Amino acid sequence: MASPILTIRDGSIGFENDKPLLVDVNLELHPGEIVGVIGRSGIGKSTLLRTIAGLISPISGEITTPTERGDIGYIPQRLGLVNHQTVGYNVMMGALPRAPFWQTLFSLPGFELRQSARNAIEAVGLTDKVLDSITQLSGGQQQRVAIARSMVQQPQLLLADECLGELDSETAKEIIQLLQQLANQSNIAIIIVDHNPVRVATFCDRVLQVKGTRIEEVEL
Amino acid sequence: MKLLQHLKRRPSVLIYTFFAFLAVLISNKLGISIGNLNQAWVNAGVLWSEMFPPDFSVVTERASWTQTECNWEADWACSAAIHGLVETIQIAFLATLFGMLLSLPLSMMAAHNLSPIGLSVVTRNLLAGLRVLPSLVWALIFVIMFGPGPLAGVLAMTLYTVGYLGKLQYEALEGISRYPLEAARAMGLPRWQVARYFALPEASNAILSQILFMFEYNIRHGSVIGIVGAGGIGWYLSNYLGVFSRYDRALALILVIYIAVVIIDQISLSIRHRFMDSETHAPRARWREIIPFISKRE
Numbered sequence: 001m002a003s004p005i006l007t008i009r010d011g012s013i014g015f016e017n018d019k020p021l022l023v024d025v026n027l028e029l030h031p032g033e034i035v036g037v038i039g040r041s042g043i044g045k046s047t048l049l050r051t052i053a054g055l056i057s058p059i060s061g062e063i064t065t066p067t068e069r070g071d072i073g074y075i076p077q078r079l080g081l082v083n084h085q086t087v088g089y090n091v092m093m094g095a096l097p098r099a100p101f102w103q104t105l106f107s108l109p110g111f112e113l114r115q116s117a118r119n120a121i122e123a124v125g126l127t128d129k130v131l132d133s134i135t136q137l138s139g140g141q142q143q144r145v146a147i148a149r150s151m152v153q154q155p156q157l158l159l160a161d162e163c164l165g166e167l168d169s170e171t172a173k174e175i176i177q178l179l180q181q182l183a184n185q186s187n188i189a190i191i192i193v194d195h196n197p198v199r200v201a202t203f204c205d206r207v208l209q210v211k212g213t214r215i216e217e218v219e220l
Numbered sequence: 221m222k223l224l225q226h227l228k229r230r231p232s233v234l235i236y237t238f239f240a241f242l243a244v245l246i247s248n249k250l251g252i253s254i255g256n257l258n259q260a261w262v263n264a265g266v267l268w269s270e271m272f273p274p275d276f277s278v279v280t281e282r283a284s285w286t287q288t289e290c291n292w293e294a295d296w297a298c299s300a301a302i303h304g305l306v307e308t309i310q311i312a313f314l315a316t317l318f319g320m321l322l323s324l325p326l327s328m329m330a331a332h333n334l335s336p337i338g339l340s341v342v343t344r345n346l347l348a349g350l351r352v353l354p355s356l357v358w359a360l361i362f363v364i365m366f367g368p369g370p371l372a373g374v375l376a377m378t379l380y381t382v383g384y385l386g387k388l389q390y391e392a393l394e395g396i397s398r399y400p401l402e403a404a405r406a407m408g409l410p411r412w413q414v415a416r417y418f419a420l421p422e423a424s425n426a427i428l429s430q431i432l433f434m435f436e437y438n439i440r441h442g443s444v445i446g447i448v449g450a451g452g453i454g455w456y457l458s459n460y461l462g463v464f465s466r467y468d469r470a471l472a473l474i475l476v477i478y479i480a481v482v483i484i485d486q487i488s489l490s491i492r493h494r495f496m497d498s499e500t501h502a503p504r505a506r507w508r509e510i511i512p513f514i515s516k517r518e
Binding site: 014018050053055068069070071072073074075076078079080081082083084085089093094096104151155159198 | 241263397399400401402403404405406407409413418419421422424
């Protein structure tokens with residue numbers, strides 16, 4: 001088996017040293033693997049993802065993630081799209097980490113980057129919405145934009161926080177297929193937080209459940 | 221006893237009484253009394269008689285003592301009112317443009333959610349420092365440095381614009397959702413790219429609206445700074461009120477300024493409405509919408 005993309009050893013995660021949300025977190029994630037995280041609201045699932053993304057420091061323990069720019073993709077709970085811009089603009093943002101400096105300085109992405117954005121938009125079925133503002137899209141279409149941005153970014157590790165949210169089952173199925181495509185074709189490791197244990201069990205390789213302050217693996 | 225019970229039930233009466241008492245006390249301390257107003261009424265009567273009727277020749281007659289050269293053939297184009305008003309708008313335009321160019325990077329440096337705390341505090345203090353002096357005082361300083369004229373006005377209003385617009389902009393930047401910024405940070409983007417490509421477009425509606433407001437504000441203030449010699453219509457106003465003592469012409473200028481400000485306020489407000497956020501369906505910020513006829517043609 002290939003070496004892990006993500007390793008957490010004896011991680012203690014939270015905001016206050018004396019009140020960690022999660023303790024004794026041990027996790028390994030390999031390329032192409034999809035891991036689901038479930039648990040009740042406010043228990044620390046999003047904090048776990050934000051800690052892995054490097055947005056919060058762990059209280060203790062060791063977290064090893066890919067170190068190159070653009071190696072971690074993060075789709076926050078509310079998708080993190082730039083609302084006042086177009087679909088095309090948001091998808092292109094995925095190219096920023098790997099774009100040459102002068103291209104980012106003058107907002108002049110090269111042909112290859114533009115082509116990869118076009119391909120990603122086509123893959124998620126939003127070709128006719130390229131110039132639409134994010135606020136004009138439905139929830140499902142916005143999820144697709146966030147995934148297209150990750151396709152352009154090509155991270156090694158993708159963290160998706162409740163990206164299936166309140167979607168209807170049909171749309172959720174389409175988004176799941178896109179995530180599976182990312183994992184299988186681009187060998188991207190994915191951690192997805194969801195509140196629906198049945199849905200997560202259908203497409204994840206492993207499911208972790210947060211119970212109290214501990215993370216336990218669920219038998220599938 | 222009844223009064224005490226009444227006051228207990230309605231504490232607001234006590235608060236109003238307290239402030240009324242405080243106002244009387246402070247007025248007494250400052251030597252302000254009704255007696256002072258008697259002389260003021262006499263002076264106001266004199267001023268009133270000299271002001272009416274307003275002399276609108278300031279709009280039709282060529283002014284021979286303009287601060288900057290006026291080469292238009294038509295006399296009205298070089299009149300104190302029109303030449304001064306155009307100059308005021310020009311000063312406001314340049315001050316808003318330069319102020320915006322300087323305040324945008326400064327506001328990004330001042331925003332807590334985009335900058336390290338040290339840089340943010342230093343930049344905020346710099347912006348606060350620029351706001352300490354009103355544009356009128358900046359104008360006085362620049363008139364001393366560069367002599368009377370529009371240059372002093374542009375510099376004075378640019379500095380004030382940087383301080384004021386910078387504050388409005390960093391507050392708008394701090395008000396945006398944290399999610400796009402977190403997505404950008406997780407990608408490993410440097411701070412300037414997070415600010416340039418995620419924060420700025422997200423706050424663009426508010427920022428465009430603020431720039432238009434600042435332009436409108438600068439036009440209003442442009443008529444004041446001329447009083448200290450920093451160009452614009454205020455220069456003519458101060459001369460009619462001071463050296464020439466032509467209050468009828470001064471009143472005509474005040475009416476012209478009032479009409480211009482009302483018109484510009486309305487235009488600015490209607491354009492700003494296009495950029496205002498609504499919670500449910502925020503419109504996209506498009507620069508070309510600043511010029512309405514272009515968007516209509518589409």
